[in-house]
Amino acid sequence: MKQLTEQQLKDNYGKLRNVVSETFSGERLEKLNKLYDDFEDRIVVAPASGKEEYHYCHVGGYVEHILHVVDTAKKVSKLYEQIGGTIDWTEEELVFAALHHDLGKVGDLTEEHYLPQENDWRVKNMGEIYIANPDIQNMRAPERGLFILQHYGVVCSLNETLGIKLADGLYDEANEYYLKTFDTKKSLKNKMSHILHWADHMSTVSEYDEWRFENQKQSEKVALSVNKIKDAVDKQVESNNEVKEKFNTKSTDAKDIFNELFGEPKK
Numbered sequence: 452m453k454q455l456t457e458q459q460l461k462d463n464y465g466k467l468r469n470v471v472s473e474t475f476s477g478e479r480l481e482k483l484n485k486l487y488d489d490f491e492d493r494i495v496v497a498p499a500s501g502k503e504e505y506h507y508c509h510v511g512g513y514v515e516h517i518l519h520v521v522d523t524a525k526k527v528s529k530l531y532e533q534i535g536g537t538i539d540w541t542e543e544e545l546v547f548a549a550l551h552h553d554l555g556k557v558g559d560l561t562e563e564h565y566l567p568q569e570n571d572w573r574v575k576n577m578g579e580i581y582i583a584n585p586d587i588q589n590m591r592a593p594e595r596g597l598f599i600l601q602h603y604g605v606v607c608s609l610n611e612t613l614g615i616k617l618a619d620g621l622y623d624e625a626n627e628y629y630l631k632t633f634d635t636k637k638s639l640k641n642k643m644s645h646i647l648h649w650a651d652h653m654s655t656v657s658e659y660d661e662w663r664f665e666n667q668k669q670s671e672k673v674a675l676s677v678n679k680i681k682d683a684v685d686k687q688v689e690s691n692n693e694v695k696e697k698f699n700t701k702s703t704d705a706k707d708i709f710n711e712l713f714g715e716p717k718k
C-alpha cells in the first residue's frame with residue numbers, strides 16, 4: 452500500500468489550500484478557510500476509501516484524490532467543449548464541486564468517518580483497512596458534505612449542489628431520480644454534474660490501476676529476489692556436493708589432492 456511521508460502529506464495539503472485560496476475570494480473564501488482550519492487534522496490524514504482495492508485507501512489518500520479530481524474535471528470540461536458540448540457553468544463552480552464532492556468522507560462535525568480496522572484477519576484477507584465509524588449518523592458522503600458546507604454558511608449554487616450530489620452518478624441508486632428521467636422536461640438542465648461524475652470515476656479507476664500495478668511491481672520484485680536466493684542456495688549446494696565427491700572418491704582425484712597437499716607419496 453502507498454505510504455506518504457510527513458513532508459508529502461504537508462505538501463499535498465498545502466496544494467489543496469492553494470487551490471482554495473486561488474479559486475475563491477471574499478466572504479466565501481473566509482468561510483471555507485474556517486472550515487478547512489477546523490477540519491485540517493482530519494483532512495490531512497484521511498484516506499479516500501476504506502478498502503485496498505477501491506482507491507487511494509492510504510493515509511493522505513483523500514487529499515490526493517481531491518487534487519486528482521480537480522485536475523481531471525478541468526481537463527474533462529475542456530474535452531467536452533472540444534467535442535461540441537456547451538459549458539454553461541463557471542470554473543469556480545466546477546472546482547468547488549470537485550473540491551467538496553467527497554467532503555462527507557472526512558466525517559461529521561465531531562467525529563471522523565473512517566476508523567482503522569482492528570481485525571487483522573479482515574485487513575489481511577479482505578483488504579479492509581478502514582471501517583465506517585458506527586457512532587456517527589449513517590449518511591451518503593455527498594449529503595454529509597453539503598451538510599458541513601451549510602453548517603459553515605458556505606452558500607452553494609444549484610450547479611455546485613447537483614455536482615456534489617450526483618458525483619457518484621448511477622453508482623448511487625438515489626441518483627436515478629435525476630439521471631434516469633426518460634423525459635426531456637425533467638432531465639438535467641445543466642451538464643456540469645456529468646463532468647464531475649466522469650472526472651471522479653476516471654480518477655478513481657486510474658487510482659485503482661496505480662495501486663494494482665504498484666502491487667504487481669512489488670510482487671515481481673519479491674519473486675525476483677526469492678529466485679535469486681534460490682539460485683544462490685542451489686549453486687552453494689552444488690559446489691558443496693562437488694567438494695564432498697572429491698574427498699570421498701577413491702579415484703585419482705583424491706591422489707591428486709593428497710599430492711598437492713603432501714607431495715608425492717613414497718613408494
Ligand SMILES: [Fe+2]
Pocket residue numbers: 516520552553651
Ligand atoms: Fe471521489
